[in-house]
Amino acid sequence: MRATVIHGPNDIRIEDVPDPRIQHPTDAVVRVINACICGSDLWAYRGVASRVPGQRIGHEFLGIVEETGSEVTGLVPGDFVVAPFVWSDGTCDYCRAGLQTSCPHGGFWGEVGSDGGQGEAVRVPYADGTLVRLPKDAATDTKLLPGLLALSDVMSTGHHAAVSARVRAGSTVAVVGDGAVGLCGVLAARRLGADRIIMLGRHRTRTDIARTFGATDVVAERGQAAIDTVKELTGGQGAHAVLEAVGTEESMRTAISVTRDGGAVGYVGVPHGGSSGVDISQMFDRNVALAGGVAPARAYIPELLTDLLAGVIDPSPVFDRTVDLDGVPDGYRAMDDRSALKVRITF
Amino acid sequence: MRATVIHGPNDIRIEDVPDPRIQHPTDAVVRVINACICGSDLWAYRGVASRVPGQRIGHEFLGIVEETGSEVTGLVPGDFVVAPFVWSDGTCDYCRAGLQTSCPHGGFWGEVGSDGGQGEAVRVPYADGTLVRLPKDAATDTKLLPGLLALSDVMSTGHHAAVSARVRAGSTVAVVGDGAVGLCGVLAARRLGADRIIMLGRHRTRTDIARTFGATDVVAERGQAAIDTVKELTGGQGAHAVLEAVGTEESMRTAISVTRDGGAVGYVGVPHGGSSGVDISQMFDRNVALAGGVAPARAYIPELLTDLLAGVIDPSPVFDRTVDLDGVPDGYRAMDDRSALKVRITF
Structure with a gap:
C-alpha cells in the first residue's frame, strides 16, 4: 500500500x-x-x-x-x-x-x-x-x-479545552489561537452554553469562521494590546474560561492574563519547552487554574x-x-x- | 495600644x-x-x-x-x-x-x-x-x-488546597508539606472523604499530628526518593489529589510528579519566584491540573x-x-x- x-x-x-x-x-x-x-x-x-x-x-x-x-x-x-x-x-x-x-x-x-x-x-x-x-x-x-x-x-481537542476551562452556561470565554483547534474550541464553548466568546486571532478568514462558529468578538491584537482589549471587553475582569490552543510562551502568558480571577485556562496547545509562559505568582493571587493537556x-x-x-x-x-x-x-x-x-x- | x-x-x-x-x-x-x-x-x-x-x-x-x-x-x-x-x-x-x-x-x-x-x-x-x-x-x-x-x-487554606485538588469521597490524596497548612490540609481531605492520605514530611512531631488528623501514610524522603515512594504506595499511579502547601520549586515539582494522570494539584503555598517548578510539558501528557492560590x-x-x-x-x-x-x-x-x-x- x-x-x-x-x-x-x-x-x-x-x-x-x-x-x-x-x-x-x-x-x-x-x-x-x-x-x-x-x-x-x-x-x-x-x-x-x-x-x-x-x-x-x-x-x-x-x-x-x-x-x-x-x-x-x-x-x-x-x-x-x-x-x-x-x-x-x-x-x-x-x-x-x-x-x-x-x-x-x-x-x-x-x-x-x-x-x-x-x-x-x-x-x-x-x-x-x-x-x-x-x-x-x-x-x-x-x-x-x-x-x-x-x-x-480537532473537535475533541477543542472540546477538551472548553471542558478543562470549565465553560458553562453563561460563561464569558476567550479563545487564544485561530487554528483549527481554537475554532473547534469556539464551537465547543457555544455548545456548552457560553454567553460570550472572544476569539483572539488575526487571520481574517479564520476569525470569520470563528464568527460563524459562535464567536461574539474578535481581537486581532497580540501580546499586551490583546490583553488590554479583552479586559476592556469584559469590564476589566477578563474571561471566566480561557482556551489556550497554541502552546507557545506568549500564548500561555496571554491566556493566563486574560483569565478572570477564579477562572481557568484550558490548555491544549502542545507546549514547546519548560514552563511555557506559566507565571505561578500571577496565578496565585488571582486563583487562576490551569487544566487540560492531551485530549x-x-x-x-x-x-x-x-x-x-x-x-x-x-x-x-x-x-x-x-x-x-x-x-x-x-x-x-x-x-x-x-x-x-x-x-x-x-x- | x-x-x-x-x-x-x-x-x-x-x-x-x-x-x-x-x-x-x-x-x-x-x-x-x-x-x-x-x-x-x-x-x-x-x-x-x-x-x-x-x-x-x-x-x-x-x-x-x-x-x-x-x-x-x-x-x-x-x-x-x-x-x-x-x-x-x-x-x-x-x-x-x-x-x-x-x-x-x-x-x-x-x-x-x-x-x-x-x-x-x-x-x-x-x-x-x-x-x-x-x-x-x-x-x-x-x-x-x-x-x-x-x-x-490555616484551616481555611488547607481546605482550599483540598477543594482545589478536587478531593472527594474515595480519593487518594498526597500532602506536600508538614507545616500547619499541610496538616490542616490532611484534616480537610479527611473531612471531604479521602480514603487514603499520604503526608510528605520529615518532622516527626508534625507527621505524628498528621496521623491523628487522618494521614494513613507518612513519607519522610524528599525529592526523587519521595516521588518514588508515593508512586510505590499507589500502585505506580500517584495520588488523585495533591495538596501543595510549601511554595518552593522543589515542593511544586514533587507535587506535580506524584499526581496521578488526570489528577490535580491544589496549591496554596505562597510561591516564591517565577514558574516555581511548574513543568507544563510534564503536566500536558498526563492531564495534570493546577488550581488554588490565596484561599x-x-x-x-x-x-x-x-x-x-x-x-x-x-x-x-x-x-x-x-x-x-x-x-x-x-x-x-x-x-x-x-x-x-x-x-x-x-x-
Missing part, C-alpha cells in the same frame, strides 16, 4: 510500504477513506519535533474495517469507524475513567513501529477499545465526512458524534482544502505557509 | 501605636483576644518578602467587637468574631461568587496603612463583609479558641465553623506554643528555628 512518510524537516514523501496485517488478536485493519493533516504534524515538518527518517505520520482518519483479529468482538468487516488520535485498550483504569490518553497500552499513530493515519490502511491495536463505530450510510455522505473526521482530533478524544467522540449527527455542531468549515494522497506534500506546504487552514485527504 | 511591628529582617518589636478608631462608616474596631504567627509571616521575618520598616504584621485573629461604624448592620459591640486573613466588602461580584480575596476593596491585615492582627486591637474595614460572628460563649471556651483561631487562615477563607469559614463546633474537625493541635504579646518576638524565633510549629498569642 501507499502511505505518507517523513524523512526530515520539509521532507514529506508518499511511498510504498508493507500492507498492514493483523499482528495481535485485538487488532483490526482499517481501509482509510478520509484523513487529514494536523497543526501538530507541522512541528515534525518544521523539524521542531524530531522524527526518525522514514517514520509514518498522520493521526486522524476515518475508514472501513477490513479485517479483525480473533478477539475483536465489537467490530466486523465493513463497519465504518473513526479513530481517535491515540489508541487505547479500553479496559484499564484510565480508559474506564475516560482518560484513554494515559492508557498504559496506548500509543500515537505514526510512532515508530505503528502505521500513520495518512496512508491507505492502518493496523489498529486494541480495535474494540480504540475505534468508534459510525452510521454506515455516513461513509458515502460527502457533506458529513469532514465533520466526522474532525472528531478524531482523551476517545472519551468525547460519542457525545460529540450525537450532536454532530443532529446538526448541533458542524466543524467541517475548518477544512479548506482537499487533496488526494499524492497531494499530501503540497498539503503540508500549504499549511506551513498558512495558505490552508486544515487539509483533508481523500482516498 | 500595643502591637507587633516589623522593622526589618529578624527585627520584630512590640510597640505603642495609635489606638484604632472608626474611619469609615463600614468599619468596626475589634479588641483582639487571640492571634497567631503564620508561616507566611516568616517570609517577612527572614527578609524574603520586603516590608516597610515599622509596618504592622499578623493576619489571623479572634476578638470582640468594641465599636461599629454607622453603616455596619450585622454586628454590634460585644459580638465575638473571627477575621479571615483578608478583608473584603461582601457585596462585589467576587465576594458574592465566594472569591473574597479578589475583592477590589479588599486588603491584607498589616499592609501599609492598616492594623496587623498581632496587636491589642484592629480597625476592620467593611466589617459586615469581613467578620464572621461566633457563638458568644465560645469566647471563654479555652478548648475551642485555638480551633476557631485556625479558621482565620478565600471568608467563603469557607461558615461551613468549617459548623463542623468545628460539632467536633467533626479540630485543628487546634497545630498550635504547640502560646505566648503573650511580649512573647511574640520569641514566638517568631521559635517558628523560624522550627522549635515551634505554630504560635498562638493570647491577650
Whole structure:
C-alpha cells in the first residue's frame, strides 16, 4: 500500500510500504477513506519535533474495517469507524475513567513501529477499545465526512479545552489561537452554553469562521494590546474560561492574563519547552487554574458524534482544502505557509 | 495600644501605636483576644518578602467587637468574631461568587496603612463583609479558641488546597508539606472523604499530628526518593489529589510528579519566584491540573465553623506554643528555628 512518510524537516514523501496485517488478536485493519493533516504534524515538518527518517505520520482518519483479529468482538468487516488520535485498550483504569490518553497500552499513530493515519490502511491495536463505530450510510455522505473526521482530533481537542476551562452556561470565554483547534474550541464553548466568546486571532478568514462558529468578538491584537482589549471587553475582569490552543510562551502568558480571577485556562496547545509562559505568582493571587493537556478524544467522540449527527455542531468549515494522497506534500506546504487552514485527504 | 511591628529582617518589636478608631462608616474596631504567627509571616521575618520598616504584621485573629461604624448592620459591640486573613466588602461580584480575596476593596491585615492582627486591637474595614460572628460563649471556651483561631487562615487554606485538588469521597490524596497548612490540609481531605492520605514530611512531631488528623501514610524522603515512594504506595499511579502547601520549586515539582494522570494539584503555598517548578510539558501528557492560590477563607469559614463546633474537625493541635504579646518576638524565633510549629498569642 501507499502511505505518507517523513524523512526530515520539509521532507514529506508518499511511498510504498508493507500492507498492514493483523499482528495481535485485538487488532483490526482499517481501509482509510478520509484523513487529514494536523497543526501538530507541522512541528515534525518544521523539524521542531524530531522524527526518525522514514517514520509514518498522520493521526486522524476515518475508514472501513477490513479485517479483525480473533478477539475483536465489537467490530466486523465493513463497519465504518473513526479513530481517535491515540489508541487505547479500553479496559484499564484510565480508559474506564475516560482518560484513554494515559492508557498504559496506548500509543500515537505514526510512532515508530505503528502505521500513520495518512496512508491507505492502518493496523489498529486494541480495535474494540480504540475505534468508534459510525452510521454506515455516513461513509458515502460527502457533506458529513469532514465533520466526522474532525472528531478524531480537532473537535475533541477543542472540546477538551472548553471542558478543562470549565465553560458553562453563561460563561464569558476567550479563545487564544485561530487554528483549527481554537475554532473547534469556539464551537465547543457555544455548545456548552457560553454567553460570550472572544476569539483572539488575526487571520481574517479564520476569525470569520470563528464568527460563524459562535464567536461574539474578535481581537486581532497580540501580546499586551490583546490583553488590554479583552479586559476592556469584559469590564476589566477578563474571561471566566480561557482556551489556550497554541502552546507557545506568549500564548500561555496571554491566556493566563486574560483569565478572570477564579477562572481557568484550558490548555491544549502542545507546549514547546519548560514552563511555557506559566507565571505561578500571577496565578496565585488571582486563583487562576490551569487544566487540560492531551485530549482523551476517545472519551468525547460519542457525545460529540450525537450532536454532530443532529446538526448541533458542524466543524467541517475548518477544512479548506482537499487533496488526494499524492497531494499530501503540497498539503503540508500549504499549511506551513498558512495558505490552508486544515487539509483533508481523500482516498 | 500595643502591637507587633516589623522593622526589618529578624527585627520584630512590640510597640505603642495609635489606638484604632472608626474611619469609615463600614468599619468596626475589634479588641483582639487571640492571634497567631503564620508561616507566611516568616517570609517577612527572614527578609524574603520586603516590608516597610515599622509596618504592622499578623493576619489571623479572634476578638470582640468594641465599636461599629454607622453603616455596619450585622454586628454590634460585644459580638465575638473571627477575621479571615483578608478583608473584603461582601457585596462585589467576587465576594458574592465566594472569591473574597479578589475583592477590589479588599486588603491584607498589616499592609501599609492598616492594623496587623498581632496587636491589642484592629480597625476592620467593611466589617459586615469581613467578620464572621461566633457563638458568644465560645469566647471563654479555652478548648475551642485555638480551633476557631485556625479558621482565620490555616484551616481555611488547607481546605482550599483540598477543594482545589478536587478531593472527594474515595480519593487518594498526597500532602506536600508538614507545616500547619499541610496538616490542616490532611484534616480537610479527611473531612471531604479521602480514603487514603499520604503526608510528605520529615518532622516527626508534625507527621505524628498528621496521623491523628487522618494521614494513613507518612513519607519522610524528599525529592526523587519521595516521588518514588508515593508512586510505590499507589500502585505506580500517584495520588488523585495533591495538596501543595510549601511554595518552593522543589515542593511544586514533587507535587506535580506524584499526581496521578488526570489528577490535580491544589496549591496554596505562597510561591516564591517565577514558574516555581511548574513543568507544563510534564503536566500536558498526563492531564495534570493546577488550581488554588490565596484561599478565600471568608467563603469557607461558615461551613468549617459548623463542623468545628460539632467536633467533626479540630485543628487546634497545630498550635504547640502560646505566648503573650511580649512573647511574640520569641514566638517568631521559635517558628523560624522550627522549635515551634505554630504560635498562638493570647491577650
